[in-house]
């Protein structure tokens with residue numbers, strides 16, 4: 485009998501659910517918008533009913549290996565508890581895994597969303613060709629995941645791979661984690677918008693000032709198109725993003741000497757602007773990189789990486 489699993493990628497604004505078989509083929513997917521403000525119980529109900537709909541549809545003739553959830557935030561792996569999640573207020577210390585197992589009556593696997601994305605890329609993305617990789621997810625925040633010998637590296641509590649909080653600039657901008665100058669404070673979409681608003685306040689960017697004068701809030705996509713049109717301040721922002729990523733990657737390459745480092749998330753779409761300064765920085769700072777063989781690439785699966793990783797948790801545990 486064919487095995488399949490259900491993967492759930494819980495985002496701040498999107499809830500993506502898919503039934504995926506052991507060969508990595510998506511049998512069916514459901515995309516929902518997460519009404520996080522509706523509260524924890526409403527989000528849980530939505531997840532459970534989407535999972536049940538997929539299970540009912542695909543369970544005949546196939547064996548459900550389990551259900552995997554990729555969740556933003558810090559997770560105590562042993563207890564299956566969320567310590568905290570910036571995107572999911574009110575889930576603090578919630579015994580998520582036990583509650584889901586109770587409601588669904590089957591085995592549930594919890595994983596940090598960036599770890600799940602790293603695992604998904606390893607299973608069905610560019611990572612198929614290698615044993616280990618590091619993933620950086622560049623979105624509203626910066627997440628990280630480390631896969632060594634095909635498995636996620638969890639560390640003591642399950643919180644390893646918080647690569648968005650590597651210090652890049654000791655006296656840099658304050659980060660949500662309490663530290664200063666984290667990668668996240670310099671290379672996330674939030675950081676891009678912060679730098680753009682600073683440029684507007686300093687009247688150093690005609691293109692961004694024009695955008696701000698239109699009354700719409702500045703987004704990283706607006707900064708990207710301003711940079712593409714040659715606005716110097718907008719171009720400088722992506723140089724800073726590349727510089728910060730280059731320092732982080734140089735350290736990661738020196739630490740792990742893995743064959744592959746993968747970037748995904750909304751900001752990775754600006755690769756053409758930030759990659760040249762990023763690669764120059766890695767080259768300059770890492771003698772391990774200069775020794776050769778390291779690949780730095782954009783995710784093959786993109787937004788689906790986390791979904792594949794979530795489904796792979798029960799599939800890989802079963803075999």
Ligand SMILES: [Zn+2]
Pocket residue numbers: 648649659660661662663666668
């Ligand atoms: Zn931080």
